[in-house]
Amino acid sequence: MSKLKLVSLLCFFLFQSVYSLDDYGSIGVNYGRVADNLPDPSKVVDLLKSNGITRVKIFDADSSVLSALAGSGIGVTVAMPNQLLSAAAKDESSTDAWLKSNIVPFHPKTKIEAIAVGNEVFVDPQNTPYLVPAMKNMYNSLQKLNFSSDIKVSSPVALCALQSSYPPSSGSFKSDLIEPVMKPMLSFLQQTGSYLMVNSYPFFAYEANTDTISLDYALLRPNQGVKDSGNGNVYKSLFEAQLDAVHAALDALQFTDVKVVVSETGWPSAGGDKEFGAGADNAAAYNGNLVRRVLTGGGTPLRPNDKLNVFLFALFNENQKTGPVSERNYGLFYPNTNKVYDIPLSLDALNSTMSDPANGSKAQVPVASPPVNDGGDLSPSPNGHTWCVANAQAGQEKLQTGLDYACGQGGADCGPIQSGEACFDPDTLQAHASYAFNSYYQKMSRASGTCDFGGAAYVVTQLPKMGNCEYPTTRG
Template sequence: MKVVLTKPKKPATAIQESNKKLHWALGDLPILSSTLFLITAKTFPRCRFSGAFFFLIEESMAVLILLFLLAASVVVADEDAFIGVNIGTDLSDMPHPTQVVALLKAQQIRHIRLYDADRAMLLALANTGIQVMISVPNEQLLGIGQSNSTAANWVSHNVVAHYPVTNITAISVGSEVLTTIPNAATVLVNALKFIHSALVASNLDRQIKVSTPLSSSIILDSFPPSQAFFNRSWNPVLVPMLNFLQSTVTESGWPSKGDANEPDATLENANTYNSNLIRHVLNKTGTPKHPGIAVSTYIYELYNEDTKAGPVSEKNWGLFDANGSPIYILHLTGSGLVLANDTTNQTYCAVKNGADPKMVQAALDWACGAGKVDCTPLSQGQSCYEPDNVLAHATYAFDSYYHQMGKAPGTCDFKGVAAITTTDPSHGTCIFPGSVGKNGSLMVVLLESIAAFIQSFENVLGGA
């Protein structure tokens, strides 16, 4: 399902039309108390839901529903709305887990979703308190769905071995199983039950939810949302799931760059969408029919994934590049949270006045080598080559490393030759990591399929 923005004759016209859709669709949303699921969009906006919480999220260009399995006796208490992020790994130079965690801590991100259960990442997240959703990859689904012992072994190695030192709060079982590996559909419910049973056996079922994302292609007649319903051929799988589910939402975002035929994938639109989304969540705005509902959101995603297949937009959903530099500035004034560097409290790392040039050169060599800083902009003919001297080049490398490490304490020292500054060292076309220079214009976009998903769930439950 793709959100198509009306080609504007005037920018204001497109904004007005989008606002009408937003008001109508959100105003028509029923809040389910017996279903837990996620929604993610395949074009630009992405969204999710949970019981009393409304989350917006993204995950490639296909709408997903995340079904969270909970024991019927479990009571989910209301909680404050939060902002989290999804972390993909399709990067040519994926940061080390400790660097990822440093960035999360520096940006005060307390909720994340992983697409696997990588041991190194879970170890790096230990003792941070960050709430983590891990995933069972599709290639492991058949084994788990056919064997209770295999599921128990998976939970033992990937959950029990890390919990509670690593704060795992949910498990996503497979991804878009019904449409990507339909032969595994018959074992999906069993896989959910077996994973849940393993959690029960470990006395973790009250702390950790179980879920599965589904593709939007299982919805028929998604517009208008009030008439949406699931393809009934999937009822043998969907109905058993919905019998013991509650609801949640986990992804939403907008790409900052796209192909020539994706004109709406821009920095400004990404900035505006995510900034407005976060403001909506943190203000507990809710929907027109259900004001004040806490709507927690996982933004898709932390990093741009440059090796991800598909159009340019698929590689550009991230808030940061692999070096930890923000792709654009999110405006979160008053939220107490910064998902990208804002103009306030901005800091940089520069060569300290009077530093020994030989020590500066040694530190520069280390940063561009073992420090894994991308020093390509310092090459002749590139944007930061001039002025061609060790002090200027070292300042660029030091600042890149500082931001790459999430501005963590001790990352701007370099054996005493560097110091933190509030002065932006950018000059001319040489823009330093974290430099503020982009702003967004107002625009509101809605994924109509949010309401379609909810209506589809009600239709399935009503006809079950």
């Protein structure tokens, strides 16, 4: 191969990688340390890097952890513990001192991206009045250091802050929180360009409602979905339903432009006798399917153009956590750094990992890689166009369901795949579904979330061509 061709190929694949990272959401991980058997922070950084994890969230601002992360390029969210909120709320001298001790010695060599002021503060009503003043003082102190453009200020909110969450369109915050806390906090986030952190655990909802919630729905496995009686949206996962309940609550308060980051979510790999659903297979399915969902693009039904940015909980099993058995078994890794179960945690790993249909624990398809195309060819797109193609790994039933929707309710132009027309050959379900999926995707202006069809489709950056049929790149 000539050097010119080699350089061209390298540039093309680099373009694919950059496109994918920019276009899709991100996966981070919570690095909790309530344990007496965890590896040294320097080894933890090696573990993060070897698994392609580029974002991490810690529950304090531990100097040994921040020192180990220096120069790694890994984005870090640090936390001010709840017990410091009252002092931080009184005046800026407290937040000035906290930043001087915990941030200034490390940033920017350690890439600190955000400060979580407290954690699930509303669970303890005594701390609730201090939250917004503490956040404002933290931001003002960051401004003095010229860090406010680099480091966002937010605070993780538990779903118990919602008064209503079902159906998702009825989502609303608790009435006693709206005026004193939620409106001022959301106004602050809006003014500073920050985002709302939300801790979302479908496991808890499933565990408490196994008689009414499908396990497939909770684990992001293929299912018939649940229709929102308020707006007609169909949800294929409890995760997205929970997230849209938060979005609906934001919309109800007229904060439609405030983004949401899922600061915690996960599924335990072990639990007690009455912790229904806890187990390694289910944990692998939930986290693996969620990673795929995030890294293959698309938002939620209420926010289809918003990227999903998620921090999994947690990096390690933590043996000193109190409470039920599950609390000590959320880790992706054992303290010896062996995986509890094998799932991809990055786009590169997702690209190179094929699915395990039996438990959904791995990515269903490679992302931005050529589909099986019945003997056709693929040509690189010179101008950044993308197309939507069928995922052969999804199975015949899901492909047919997606095809029926695209050509029916979806309004795709399926005339060319009818018998005797230009795109009828090759006469296979995958080829016809690919054409229909792409027609719908282009019709929807390639908006995020319009190339999914319940996992039956994915986006590629190369022009599909099956037989003599060329795929459109516009609405037609």
